[in-house]
Amino acid sequence: MAMDKVEIHKHDIVIVGAGGAGLRAALAASKEVNTAVVSEVLPTRSHTVSAQGGVAATLSNVEPDDWLWHMYDTVKGSDYLGDQDAIEFLCRMAPEIIIELEHMGMPFSRLENGKIYQRRFGGHTKEFGKEAVCRSCAAADRTGHAMVHTLYEQCLKNGVTFYNEFFALQILTNEGHVVGVLAWDIVNGGFHLFHTKATLFATGGYTRIYRTTTNAHINTGDGLALTMRAGFPVEDLEFVQFHPTGIYGVGNLISEAVRGEGGYLVNKDGERFMKRYAPTVWDLASRDVVSRAMAEEIRHGRGCGPKGDYILLKVDHLDPELIHERLPGIWELAYVFAHVDCTKEPIPVVPTAHYSMGGIPTNLHGEVVLGSMDSPESPVPGFYAAGECACASVHGANRLGTNSLLDILVFGKVGGEKAVEFCQSLPEHVPLPENAGKEGIDEVKRLVDSTGDEKMDAIWEELRDTMEANCGVFRTEETLSKQKKILENLCERFKRVRLDDKGKVFNLDLIETLELGHMLEFSKAIVEGALARTESRGAHYRDDFPERDDKNWLKHTLAYLNEDGRIRLDYKPVRLKPLTVPTFEPKERVY
Amino acid sequence: MAEKVTFKVFRFNPEKDKKPYYQDFEVEIRKPGMMVLDGLNQIRWEMDGTLAFRRSCREGVCGSDGLNINGVNMLSCITHISDLKPPIVIQPLPSLPVVKDLVVDLTDFMNKFFLVKPYLITYSPPPDKERLQTPEERKKLDGLYECILCACCSTSCPSYWADPEYLGPSALLNSARFILDSRDEGADERFEIINDRHGVWRCHTILNCIEACPKLLNPTEAIGELKKILIKKKF
Numbered sequence: 121m122a123m124d125k126v127e128i129h130k131h132d133i134v135i136v137g138a139g140g141a142g143l144r145a146a147l148a149a150s151k152e153v154n155t156a157v158v159s160e161v162l163p164t165r166s167h168t169v170s171a172q173g174g175v176a177a178t179l180s181n182v183e184p185d186d187w188l189w190h191m192y193d194t195v196k197g198s199d200y201l202g203d204q205d206a207i208e209f210l211c212r213m214a215p216e217i218i219i220e221l222e223h224m225g226m227p228f229s230r231l232e233n234g235k236i237y238q239r240r241f242g243g244h245t246k247e248f249g250k251e252a253v254c255r256s257c258a259a260a261d262r263t264g265h266a267m268v269h270t271l272y273e274q275c276l277k278n279g280v281t282f283y284n285e286f287f288a289l290q291i292l293t294n295e296g297h298v299v300g301v302l303a304w305d306i307v308n309g310g311f312h313l314f315h316t317k318a319t320l321f322a323t324g325g326y327t328r329i330y331r332t333t334t335n336a337h338i339n340t341g342d343g344l345a346l347t348m349r350a351g352f353p354v355e356d357l358e359f360v361q362f363h364p365t366g367i368y369g370v371g372n373l374i375s376e377a378v379r380g381e382g383g384y385l386v387n388k389d390g391e392r393f394m395k396r397y398a399p400t401v402w403d404l405a406s407r408d409v410v411s412r413a414m415a416e417e418i419r420h421g422r423g424c425g426p427k428g429d430y431i432l433l434k435v436d437h438l439d440p441e442l443i444h445e446r447l448p449g450i451w452e453l454a455y456v457f458a459h460v461d462c463t464k465e466p467i468p469v470v471p472t473a474h475y476s477m478g479g480i481p482t483n484l485h486g487e488v489v490l491g492s493m494d495s496p497e498s499p500v501p502g503f504y505a506a507g508e509c510a511c512a513s514v515h516g517a518n519r520l521g522t523n524s525l526l527d528i529l530v531f532g533k534v535g536g537e538k539a540v541e542f543c544q545s546l547p548e549h550v551p552l553p554e555n556a557g558k559e560g561i562d563e564v565k566r567l568v569d570s571t572g573d574e575k576m577d578a579i580w581e582e583l584r585d586t587m588e589a590n591c592g593v594f595r596t597e598e599t600l601s602k603q604k605k606i607l608e609n610l611c612e613r614f615k616r617v618r619l620d621d622k623g624k625v626f627n628l629d630l631i632e633t634l635e636l637g638h639m640l641e642f643s644k645a646i647v648e649g650a651l652a653r654t655e656s657r658g659a660h661y662r663d664d665f666p667e668r669d670d671k672n673w674l675k676h677t678l679a680y681l682n683e684d685g686r687i688r689l690d691y692k693p694v695r696l697k698p699l700t701v702p703t704f705e706p707k708e709r710v711y
Numbered sequence: 712m713a714e715k716v717t718f719k720v721f722r723f724n725p726e727k728d729k730k731p732y733y734q735d736f737e738v739e740i741r742k743p744g745m746m747v748l749d750g751l752n753q754i755r756w757e758m759d760g761t762l763a764f765r766r767s768c769r770e771g772v773c774g775s776d777g778l779n780i781n782g783v784n785m786l787s788c789i790t791h792i793s794d795l796k797p798p799i800v801i802q803p804l805p806s807l808p809v810v811k812d813l814v815v816d817l818t819d820f821m822n823k824f825f826l827v828k829p830y831l832i833t834y835s836p837p838p839d840k841e842r843l844q845t846p847e848e849r850k851k852l853d854g855l856y857e858c859i860l861c862a863c864c865s866t867s868c869p870s871y872w873a874d875p876e877y878l879g880p881s882a883l884l885n886s887a888r889f890i891l892d893s894r895d896e897g898a899d900e901r902f903e904i905i906n907d908r909h910g911v912w913r914c915h916t917i918l919n920c921i922e923a924c925p926k927l928l929n930p931t932e933a934i935g936e937l938k939k940i941l942i943k944k945k946f
Contacts, residue, residue, distance in 0.1 A: 629761065
């Protein structure tokens with residue numbers, strides 16, 4: 121096929137990704153400068169739509185709350201790896217950003233007094249860990265759906281330009297600037313080059329590399345791979361969140377809101393085992409703690425079912441009316457995917473790969489930054505990132521539920537505004553490099569013309585199974601070293617991958633194969649980072665190093681991709697100093 | 712040996728085919744609870760990588776994978792294979808232009824969504840805090856705000872097929888979502904658009920949309936509400 125034609129588009133800002141972060145950034149930017157959004161899917165198909173339980177903000181609608189408590193919870197939740205300046209910024213901005221969203225039309229559930237409904241959620245407490253607090257602002261259990269629709273509606277109202285069903289292939293750099301992005305038009309086929317003053321990545325997460333996952337098919341971490349290929353690092357990828365309650369057998373998310381509303385976990389003896397692991401808040405401990413507790417129960421033969429390989433989530437003691445009112449989506453999911461009427465029976469659940477704490481390193485302005493142990497962080501001109509693909513780092517080693525929807529709103533908005541400032545300070549676009557986009561174009565041509573003997577799905581199957589077995593909730597040097605070798609082998613096999621579909625129009629074979637190439641690339645960074653980190657912190661648990669080691673490991677991992685395809689690790693300090701308040705010093709983490 | 716189910720799939724590749732055709736695939740049932748989407752993925756990954764369809768969340772909330780399955784519009788990701796009578800005939804959503812295989816062009820559908828001004832319209836300045844809304848007022852949005860824009864309803868509607876200008880059940884349901892929102896001040900501008908022979912009055916209560924909606928919403932009822940308001944306004 122003739123594929124040499126490249127259409128060039130010039131915008132001030134291009135945002136890649138149209139979930140909550142991308143749309144919020146687009147709203148902020150499009151009012152000021154010429155902005156376009158490039159998205160693999162129609163915006164409402166983005167994975168934000170699957171978020172259920174709520175978005176954190178200390179509105180104090182139900183009971184007194186304080187942003188400083190929220191900050192403490194988030195720092196503690198991060199197992200002290202979170203950057204405290206960014207966390208302070210996030211928590212202080214939360215109430216304002218939620219009110220703004222309400223003014224945009226977000227259909228929040230309501231309290232009797234007409235204010236936004238708030239519920240309890242894991243890890244969120246009052247008075248520095250005393251007891252659970254109602255902080256999660258919710259639209260029933262469809263908060264993400266309501267949010268992404270509201271933001272998309274506002275974008276339509278404000279005339280934002282969308283390039284829907286475009287797949288990003290390569291970041292373009294010149295003179296030290298990011299100057300745009302190359303993309304493939306999925307529907308018609310063909311290359312499009314977006315020449316920009318600023319590019320903002322909001323490309324989402326990646327847990328499709330695991331067998332059991334809450335994530336959508338599109339969550340393949342493409343933005344991370346493109347960032348690494350452009351020579352930039354990715355940060356803290358070894359921290360992958362396993363959500364405690366995925367539906368057994370399929371992995372779909374059952375929101376923590378279920379436990380926030382009074383649901384709880386039991387083992388095969390009917391015991392509420394969480395009281396042994398988290399004596400104060402029980403089932404509302406943070407996700408890493410609950411997932412590990414569940415995995416421990418299963419390991420020690422206290423799992424449920426014929427194979428003893430799941431845990432039961434009970435909600436059948438709650439008023440059915442409350443379930444239908446507050447958790448209608450959960451009822452539906454449990455019914456469709458587990459054949460369970462949760463008003464009558466418990467739901468079988470297992471920990472399921474859910475969220476990437478790590479990502480493209482940024483500061484609290486959404487600017488992508490470079491740095492190391494010896495050199496302070498400095499922004500990459502023209503490059504911004506927000507949402508799950510970014511690492512500000514507000515989640516550190518473990519994210520609290522409801523902080524991701526907050527993250528996408530805050531850093532989407534701030535990143536968009538900062539990109540606008542940068543555009544306005546730059547009189548002209550930095551020119552495109554010579555042969556701009558050549559690597560991305562060659563990659564597509566190579567795949568389409570390939571005559572190898574490997575099939576994409578066989579490689580992907582093995583990736584999913586082995587990442588789950590060797591780089592899951594529990595890890596050891598042995599499993600990680602094994603996985604490193606497996607990845608080397610899979611990368612070799614990937615070089616011989618052959619497509620069935622050689623066409624241009626809606627070539628899903630091409631897209632999935634490109635995605636697989638991306639996943640193999642950053643999976644190496646996850647495994648290498650995990651192998652090097654000889655401690656246990658947050659979601660990264662090493663059976664052979666079960667303690668947190670602040671002396672050696674209170675630092676962020678940076679993973680670079682070398683020319684030869686190997687990973688080079690570097691590190692940078694945690695930003696322990698908040699903006700205005702004293703540092704929360706690392707201490708033992710008990711819930 | 713594992714049980715197999717025949718999928719009879721609509722195929723059309725505009726780069727090769729003069730006209731569409733159906734192709735049979737034998738999908739292996741490997742675990743209980745397999746969805747139609749699992750079957751389509753099995754075909755794509757193991758039998759024929761050229762098959763094109765849309766999918767994302769695989770749990771019925773993103774609205775990517777509305778398809779016509781055994782004659783009824785539904786989402787492939789939340790439809791159990793075991794609930795369907797084989798052979799399972801899978802076609803793109805009716806009445807929209809086909810891009811390739813099961814992928815349709817949603818441009819017209821989304822344009823109609825945009826036409827009804829599907830966003831909160833307010834003229835009075837917002838308060839410092841949230842706009843207040845009682846639980847009862849908020850309840851009026853239940854059954855409306857959950858729409859996932861999958862197009863199952865509109866493309867099941869004979870009036871939508873017959874009248875290219877008809878806004879269709881999805882767009883009208885979405886206009887109701889805002890008209891009935893106690894915070895909204897744009898009802899009149901929306902009524903100007905939907906109080907039209909190609910708007911609410913084109914709905915002849917055929918009721919296909921109710922059966923088609925995978926979220927169990929009731930567009931006909933929503934359109935009925937709008938008609939009632941319009942009639943009340945007139946008299």
